[in-house]
Amino acid sequence: MSETAPALVISDLHLEREPGPTLNAALAFLDGPARAASALYILGDLFEYWVGDDASHPAAEQLAAALSALEAPVMFIHGNRDFLVGPDYAARAGMTLAPEPLHATLPCGPALLMHGDSLCTDDSEHMAFRQMVRSEAWQRDFLGQPLEQRIARAETMREASRHNGQMKAAAITDVNREAVAATFREGDVPLLIHGHTHRPAIHDLEVAGQPRQRCVLPAWDEHPGFLELGPEGPVLRQLDETPYPAHLLHA
Known part of the structure; x- marks a missing residue:
């Protein structure tokens, strides 16, 4: 691995419990582009849901074996669906559980990495849900329930999330501009990277008179891909390493 090897970033795989096409794509990615990376960052929603490290399932364990085989360090930030991924699974996968936001020094310079749902401040319903499930009391109560009950609750929450998402205006489920600007000001970095919104793009913007980029x-x-971060800056790519299709990028 060269000193100029790029760092790679992925998120929102939404892997189901049983192996399927998305897991196959992930395994191919880990055996392909990720092999040459200087680091791999996973910014949440790796799984469709996660009900505890004791709830082992085939897709997760196959993924853990592939992740742990990487030479490069793997950093994981919790998403809004897999916020219960804990130290036991992280150890099996060879991942480091990272804080959110994460300040990182990438081949292209300093950056701030996060899942991204905390930027969607116009979605008051989601923000209230996020505050509830990220509390120690809620997580302790949930993890104390029998496994079958946890899975049933997760399935119910998933269906409710899908229904609510269909009913909300697109603007509500996207990031809030002031929240983005505040994150840039507080983080004092030129680059912000996140997932969650399912709106792939590289945005050039200006905050407090300074040029910034939001990836x-x-x-x-929906359409798999990853962010490559080399010395020359960020590039969105498909899994075959070609540039991400322009018609799928969001303004």
Whole structure:
């Protein structure tokens, strides 16, 4: 691995419990582009849901074996669907559980990495849900329930999330501009990388008179891809390493 090897970033794979096409794509990615990376960052929603490290399932364990075989470090930030991924699974996968936001020094310079749902402040319903499930009390109560009950609750929450998402205006489920600007000001970095919104793009903007870039990652259950970060800057790519299709990028 060369010193100029790019770092790679992915998010929103939404892997189901049983192996399927998305897992196959992930395994191919880990055995392909990720092999040459200096680091791999996973910015949440790796799984469709996660009900505890004791809830082992085939897709997760196959993925863990592939992740742990990488030479490059793997950093994981919790998403809004897999916020219960804990140290036991992280150890099996060879991942480091990272704080959110994560300040990272990438081949192209300093950056701030996060899942991204905390930027969607116009979605008051989701923000209330996020505050609830990220509390220690809620997580302790949930993890104390029998496994079958946890899975049933997760399935119910998933269906409710899908229904609510269909009913909300697109503007509500996207990031809030002031929240983005505030994150840039507080983080004091030129680059912000996140997932969650399923609106892949690289946005050039200006905050407090300074040029900034916001990179949004694609969802793998829609059109898979990853962000490559080399010395010359960020590039969105498909899994075959060609540039991400322009017609799928969001303004």
